Amino acid sequence: MIIRTLFAKLALALTLLLLGIGILYALLSSSLAHHYQQQFLQSLNRDLAEHLVTERKLVNGGVLDPHALKDTFQHYMMVNPSIEIYLLDENGNILSYSADPGQVKRDHVDLQPIQEFLRGREFPLLGDDPRSFERRKVFSATRIPRAGQPPAYLYVVLRGQEYERIEQLFQNNFLLQLSGTALLVSLLVGLVFGLVLFRLLTRRLHSLARLMRDFSASNFTRHSRWPEHPRRDDEIERLGKHYNSMAEHIQEQLEALKKQDELRRELVANVSHDLRTPLAALHGYIETLQLKANQFDAETRSEYLDIALQHSRRVTRLVDELFELAKLDASELQCQREPFAVAELVQDVIQKFRLPAEEQGVTLDMQGDAALPFVDADIGMIERVLENLIGNALQHTAAGGEVSVVLKAGEDTVQVEVHDNGSGIPPEELPHIFHRFYRAGNKERSDHHAGLGLAIAQHIVMLHGGIIEVSSEVGAGTRFSFSLPVWQA
Ligand SMILES: Nc1ncnc2c1ncn2[C@@H]1O[C@H](COP(=O)(O)OP(=O)(O)OP(=O)(O)O)[C@@H](O)[C@H]1O
Numbered sequence: 376m377i378i379r380t381l382f383a384k385l386a387l388a389l390t391l392l393l394l395g396i397g398i399l400y401a402l403l404s405s406s407l408a409h410h411y412q413q414q415f416l417q418s419l420n421r422d423l424a425e426h427l428v429t430e431r432k433l434v435n436g437g438v439l440d441p442h443a444l445k446d447t448f449q450h451y452m453m454v455n456p457s458i459e460i461y462l463l464d465e466n467g468n469i470l471s472y473s474a475d476p477g478q479v480k481r482d483h484v485d486l487q488p489i490q491e492f493l494r495g496r497e498f499p500l501l502g503d504d505p506r507s508f509e510r511r512k513v514f515s516a517t518r519i520p521r522a523g524q525p526p527a528y529l530y531v532v533l534r535g536q537e538y539e540r541i542e543q544l545f546q547n548n549f550l551l552q553l554s555g556t557a558l559l560v561s562l563l564v565g566l567v568f569g570l571v572l573f574r575l576l577t578r579r580l581h582s583l584a585r586l587m588r589d590f591s592a593s594n595f596t597r598h599s600r601w602p603e604h605p606r607r608d609d610e611i612e613r614l615g616k617h618y619n620s621m622a623e624h625i626q627e628q629l630e631a632l633k634k635q636d637e638l639r640r641e642l643v644a645n646v647s648h649d650l651r652t653p654l655a656a657l658h659g660y661i662e663t664l665q666l667k668a669n670q671f672d673a674e675t676r677s678e679y680l681d682i683a684l685q686h687s688r689r690v691t692r693l694v695d696e697l698f699e700l701a702k703l704d705a706s707e708l709q710c711q712r713e714p715f716a717v718a719e720l721v722q723d724v725i726q727k728f729r730l731p732a733e734e735q736g737v738t739l740d741m742q743g744d745a746a747l748p749f750v751d752a753d754i755g756m757i758e759r760v761l762e763n764l765i766g767n768a769l770q771h772t773a774a775g776g777e778v779s780v781v782l783k784a785g786e787d788t789v790q791v792e793v794h795d796n797g798s799g800i801p802p803e804e805l806p807h808i809f810h811r812f813y814r815a816g817n818k819e820r821s822d823h824h825a826g827l828g829l830a831i832a833q834h835i836v837m838l839h840g841g842i843i844e845v846s847s848e849v850g851a852g853t854r855f856s857f858s859l860p861v862w863q864a
């Protein structure tokens with residue numbers, strides 16, 4: 376049979392433990408009682424042998440009186456059958472005895488305990504029982520001097536049937552019975568209390584196990600919380616708290632996965648839409664050119680070709696951006712960090728945008744600290760970020776406006792800011808502009824931008840351990856900022 380619940384296991388263990396304690400106690404107390412009984416008996420009869428010798432006048436004029444001895448034996452056989460008297464020579468050989476001759480098996484007993492007895496060693500002392508080869512019993516003994524011979528010993532074995540009596544002792548002894556009952560009752564009470572306690576403790580564990588089972592049965596979607604008790608702090612409570620945070624974590628992860636999945640679908644839909652539009656246009660212009668090439672004059676043909684080329688650039692751009700994002704997502708793109716002067720890079724990028732800015736009538740310049748430390752970053756990536764930020768600023772700034780890149784030295788960073796005094800972004804749209812394919816309402820739907828630039832820029836800045844921040848006011852302008860780590864030589 377397999378015990379399935381912790382409570383049953385604990386209950387079984389407790390029962391066995393208490394049973395063991397009970398048995399051990401009974402064995403111990405019986406052996407102690409036996410020991411005490413023997414000690415008591417021997418102390419009580421310490422001088423019995425000596426008294427026998429003096430009172431019964433066993434020694435007469437330095438010689439052992441055989442008649443007196445025989446008298447004594449017979450007397451005690453009748454008066455006190457529970458003692459047996461033996462006369463031993465100096466080597467322990469039995470010379471004569473009071474007991475029934477048929478029952479005495481030994482003809483010799485060990486003298487050592489007798490000598491210890493005479494020297495006054497602590498009781499109980501056990502000597503050989505001549506009636507058996509194995510049994511040992513408490514005794515009393517005395518030395519009997521014999522004229523011209525080594526002394527003999529009177530050896531009195533106490534309580535012939537002592538073993539049988541000791542059993543009776545337990546039945547008759549009120550104290551022992553009482554302590555036995557007390558033990559039994561306290562063990563039972565202990566068992567009951569233990570079981571109640573175990574039940575209380577395992578009940579919480581049981582309910583925690585049920586919570587976990589329900590959670591996993593609901594496919595990790597429904598999480599009933601473990602009711603936390605701030606004042607309790609045991610393993611079960613901690614387990615419960617860990618379960619709560621684990622379950623929340625699992626749910627968050629599942630939510631994130633779901634969201635990611637939705638985002639992926641949206642992305643695919645956006646990508647197909649954004650690719651289809653320029654491709655259809657491209658297709659249309661080329662087809663028209665092919666069909667009506669002869670009817671068009673050179674100028675119209677070149678105009679059609681220009682438009683087709685624009686659409687083709689748009690597709691290329693989109694595919695490039697998507698590819699870049701995918702690489703950033705897969706963390707394949709590691710930054711190739713190197714020390715460089717960020718002001719020089721900014722100048723280069725501004726140079727690229729100078730012509731379109733002039734055409735647009737927008738001034739484009741760099742401001743800020745003159746002496747800046749080298750930064751430690753990936754030049755290509757940072758160039759990409761600057762291109763997008765400056766490109767965005769120019770797109771949203773009307774003629775007569777101003778776009779400037781401001782550089783500031785921080786503690787161990789260089790702060791890069793792109794300011795414009797263009798259209799600005801409405802506050803409700805600000806949180807979304809870093810999302811993929813998000814284009815704010817300030818932008819015409821038909822323009823050539825996919826809404827990926829800021830998503831890429833944010834990713835790149837994060838790869839460099841920074842964050843990109845934006846502040847904007849509609850009609851007043853926009854400011855993007857991020858910081859780059861200073862190169863430590
Ligand atoms: N300086 C700015 N002023 C006003 N609006 C801005 C500015 N920069 C970004 N935006 C808004 O944030 C949106 C997202 O910018 P993002 O650079 O991600 O996309 P995009 O420029 O439209 O497309 P792409 O960069 O992929 O060519 C833009 O569509 C625009 O509406």
Ligand SMILES: [Mg+2]
Nearest residue numbers: 763767828829
């Ligand atoms: Mg952009």
